[in-house]
Amino acid sequence: MRIELSGEALEFGNQVRRALQAAGGDELVQAAEREPERRESLVAPVLGALGAWELRPRHDGEELEAAAALCRSAGYWAAPYPVAERLARPVDPDVDGLLVVSGDEPAAAVAGLDLRWAAVAFDGSRGAVTVRPPVGSARSSAFVTRVDVRPLDDDGAADLALALVLPCWTLLGMLDRAIELARDHVLVREQFGRPLSEFQSVQFQLTDAEVERRGADMLARYALWSIQSGRDDALIDALSLRSATLAAAETVFRIAHQLHGATGFCDESPLSWLSRYSLPLRRLPLGAAGTDELLAGLAGRDGLAGLFDPDGA
Template sequence: MLMELSDEAAEFGRTALRALEAAGGDELVQTAEREPARRAELVVPVLDDLGAWDLDPRGSADELEAAAALCRAAGWWAVPYPVAERLCRPAGGDADALVVVAPAAPAAAVAGLDLRLAAVTLDGRRYAATAREPDVPARKSAFVVGLDLAPLAGEPAGEDAEAAAVGDVALGLVLGCWTLLGMLDRAMALTRTYILEREQFGQPLARFQGVQFQLTDAEVERAGVAELAGYALWSVEAGLPEAVDDALALRLAAVEAAETVFRVTHQLHGAMGFCDETTLSWLSRYSLPPRRLPLGRSATQEALASRLGRRGLTGIFGPNAVTGAA
């Protein structure tokens, strides 16, 4: 079990970061919010040049890790495009993107995109999905719209189909968390820079012990998510039967960490952190869809508890933790 991405995947992630920065960086999401019709135009050519859609996360460990690195890079820049969902597209070419949804109120950040959508619920039921017309401006919705679901005609049955659906759920949840991890990385980086440059009482904010304690608490949360993200990715890669359990555990940790990280980073930025003049404001606002969809904190906790019952997790924090490396 290797918790770190391969050198090749990590380099692909760095290449994606540079390419997205050259394409506009923080301006990508700001322009997309002002001109929602240009969402795809702003991002897709960059991803095409990177060969993003040539990746098959289900095909090999290397491609799965490269997909995770790309999602993390997309999160860093709050890219206004469903990168993880497109990477999770079902095999066979029947859909361009796959979203994991809650059956009671299916929704996704896909407003205004010309994509053929598939959806899967946490219990592995698959649907064809159609995005509704947005009725709320992007500034308030972060491009989230409701979805209409229709059963797939001729959906295969049997153990193989069930295993594939479970794989869809685990992959969709895990890559979505890698996107959120990239947002947490950026929030911490922005705040470190801010407290080093901002002075109060004649010294940088970073010199104050209270600030150091707060930032340390947030970093512990972020680093924990990074570790769990590596484990959950390996769980998907290895095809473990508990991969969905691990994905839900990762999602719960990521959502909880996001609450801490954005609370601390906003506090340390002060009122400025809620103004559009600061990147943190944009990052925080566009972190809400991956934090709330398909389920928020409480619902994710309930879903995980329901799946586990009394048996508990079997991963790195469970009673049967894997201690060796492969």
């Protein structure tokens, strides 16, 4: 079992992060919120110039790793664009991306984009998507809007694992940045004449956040390996990753906001934007409770094989 990303994939992710920083960095999501009609032009051409939309993560293991690294870098800057959903696109050439949907009122963060979408539900059914006009401002919706799904006579079960795993890599990038912002804040902020970073309680909180982030990181790499290997349990591994990443996000953002105090909820702080635009990833297509319920139903009495299963080595 090899769950480390290749050097090429890591370097590609670094290039994406630098390119997005040069294109605006934190300003990208702020500009998209002010002018939602610019949402696609702010991000898609930058990634297109790096060959992002030429990646074929369904057909090549190295390109799957590159796609994961790309999603992580996009999440680091809270790039206001559905990068993971585009990379998870099915083989069907008539669509630009794939959404995982659930419930009677499916929704996705795809408002204001001139793209063609397919959808897959957790029962494996495929559908064609019509995006409804957004209700409310981008600030209040974080680009989430209702979508209508017209069922197709097609089985999309094989699409589910990849379409669940790549958005988790985007969220993982957001956790990377949230912890980095929290560390930077406590290094420069003083209380009682000492940097906050010297207080033991602060050190314990940052350690808790980092442990959660590293656990999610390990499972993210394992889930990629599971997809690469064509495991029958790839969907269960993907849901396990989503469950762990949602739990990590809850801990990391809670601690980051606690350490920032009130400033963490102000627009002057990048944490405020990062936290707000993480919510669609954390709530759609299922929140933590729904994800755990579905995972428990699929895993059944046998439970999870997991990273340390002796038969999976």
